[in-house]
Amino acid sequence: MSDLLERLRARGWRLTAQRRVVAEVLDGDHVHLTADEVHARATARLPEVSRATVYNTLGELVALGEVVEVSTDGRAKRYDPNAHRAHQHLVCSGCGLIRDVHPTGDPLADLPSAERFGFAVAAAEVTYRGLCPGCAAKA
Amino acid sequence: MSDLLERLRARGWRLTAQRRVVAEVLDGDHVHLTADEVHARATARLPEVSRATVYNTLGELVALGEVVEVSTDGRAKRYDPNAHRAHQHLVCSGCGLIRDVHPTGDPLADLPSAERFGFAVAAAEVTYRGLCPGCAAKA
């Protein structure tokens, strides 16, 4: 993640305490927090971080391609810092848990040109839905 | 779509003018309207349709499995009446246009059990993103 901070600095980002904390919160694997969760964890480290700043910072990280927005349900967006390795998401229909997965095969290869209707297809997002072990045990 | 109305009646649905209009608006291929667009088209046919009724009716159609909610962006949900044939979506990054597509291959087959982490995977959603011919020409 220090990589991230260096990349941001190299892009001329003005590095503030708030931005550093937001970036740190997003560190780690399988992190898919909502903006509100990011705010909660950020204020735990640094009380003076406003919601607006969290939204601003997340939006900028997304624009920079460092973080990806994931809207798994109709609820709040989640932010996925694992933008540099292609992966897909496994979402629990019960509790909303999200896991990163790395399927074999390229989904793009499954879409023949006859089915592209002239679109310049750039990417494919795959979301697998099911019950996580915990929720399956309760059901 | 008359099929739909008959299915609904068979399920004991109380058939009101408002519900019929909402169902009619959703008729046709490649229809992916937001709740607000459904409301606009519904009131064009029948002025006395409230937003609340549109939301209620859409929610019931989703619960009945006749319509599928699609959240392509972080904005308003869209409603896809093509629930009876497996298909995926091609979304234009420029204008938001959505097309149904029917890829070859089953995405579920691309997720080996080692990548399922104990999840009981039930379904896979695939969204292809790119530029439609119109937006590609402008870019």
Next chain:
DNA sequence: TTCATTGCAAAGCGTTTGCAACGTA
């Protein structure tokens, strides 16, 4: 010093809900 960044609070958008009036079965 300067100008981007911040915090606050209010507004915005899409959606849901409470409740009285309504209309289908």
Next chain:
DNA sequence: TACGTTGCAAACGCTTTGCAATGAA
């Protein structure tokens, strides 16, 4: 007639924005 359905309007959750104060470079 009875009970499910409707419309209105207010409340809601999440996100964005205006503006004055702040602070990194």
